[in-house]
Amino acid sequence: MAVFNIIHITRYKYNLPIKESINEIRLFPHNFENQDVLQYQLLISQNPNVSITKDYHGNRVGNFNTLEAHTEMTIESRMLVRVNHSLKIPEIDATTVADLDFQNDIYLLRLCYPETITKQDEINAILKEINHENKSIIDIAFDCSQYIYTHFTYTKGITNIETTIDEILGHRKGVCQDFAHVLLQLLRTAGIPSRYISGYICPNESGLRGEGATHAWVEIYTPKQGWLGIDPTNNIWTMDNHVKLSVGINFTDCTPVKGTFKGVSKQTLSVFVSIGYEDGRHFEEINDVELQKNSIEFQQQLVYAEQQQQ
CATH class of the missing domain: 3.10.620.30 (C8orf32 fold)
Structure with missing residues (x-):
């Protein structure tokens, strides 16, 4: 049996402001006969309301919208989990x-x-x-x-x-x-x-x-x-x-985070995971995630939008 304190931070950055970001998250750890969720906290930039439902597989799914313009979105999931x-x-x-x-x-x-x-x-x-x-x-x-x-x-x-x-x-x-x-x-x-x-x-x-x-x-x-x-x-x-x-x-x-937004902007995604142990040990890792390549038409729109900002 082991207890872990896990922090999972997903950070999107946009080089130009975007708006009406609509997102779906699966970042809620399961309660099973061999896994107990002792504590859980979800923190999202701009503090939107999150609607939580269950999908066909029994996963808890969160949906939220951020309507106002923004250049960054951070989703932080904190959990204390006991596994056996x-x-x-x-x-x-x-x-x-x-x-x-x-x-x-x-x-x-x-x-x-x-x-x-x-x-x-x-x-x-x-x-x-x-x-x-x-x-x-x-x-x-x-x-x-x-x-x-x-x-x-x-x-x-x-x-x-x-x-x-x-x-x-x-x-x-x-x-x-x-x-x-x-x-x-x-x-x-x-x-x-x-x-x-x-x-x-x-x-x-x-x-x-x-x-x-x-x-x-x-x-x-x-x-x-x-x-x-x-x-x-x-x-x-x-x-x-x-x-x-x-x-x-x-x-x-099982995609942890997926969504869409209005606007023409180049986006980057980084994922940070921190794992803490009962004995005080601590581990951290950050990864830059490769996103889906944009179409030629989108690239052309992006170049035009960037030129308009100059």
Whole structure:
């Protein structure tokens, strides 16, 4: 069991004023049987009203608008979370895909459907290589995770939030988000209900990959044990230092912050994560996030708008 004090700051900056910013956030940590949210605070620049609802996956979702002109927006999420993943360490479980029966559970059925990709033959070949047929769900999940850990290289800066599974399979490089998507494709092709998890992996003495920043992994469902987390980036079942934020079919369902605004402006995004421990240790990391490239038409509008400011 472990307790973490986590601060997550998302900061957008705009070189020209923008207005009518409409945003959706998924920054609220889950309460689960193995994760308790002891304290939570949300701070947003200009203090807008935040409407909180739940989405299809059970995530708490916040929506807010900032109508007046501004050149910066900061969203600060503060949480004190207690985690006890030892409650969810996989037990000996011989359940196979053939034993599954989800005909009356639309949600689990949806989580068995792989994406339509060009390189599906490569996914099928990987499953054949690990000899997945007749293995238990637990064994298939770990073998798929181990394959990714062994055959894919953890490399920052190669991919972004729009990188497809086909592209990841092409260069076999990426980060936690990419490995989670490949693992989901493998598991769903094998017929195992699986979902994407967004959260944090808190640093420890083991030197896990992806520590200190937002992280991604996968959960599989077994009738006997429910949802079990597996982290292909580190080839481990989730531990006490995995803190869960949101769940979904893929990253799109779990995007921490997304929105739109009126105006022509160049925007930059930085994400700061601070993790504090009970024993006084402290870890901080800041990342500049690569945003979607603008169209040529938008670039032309931006140049014109900047010239008008001179």
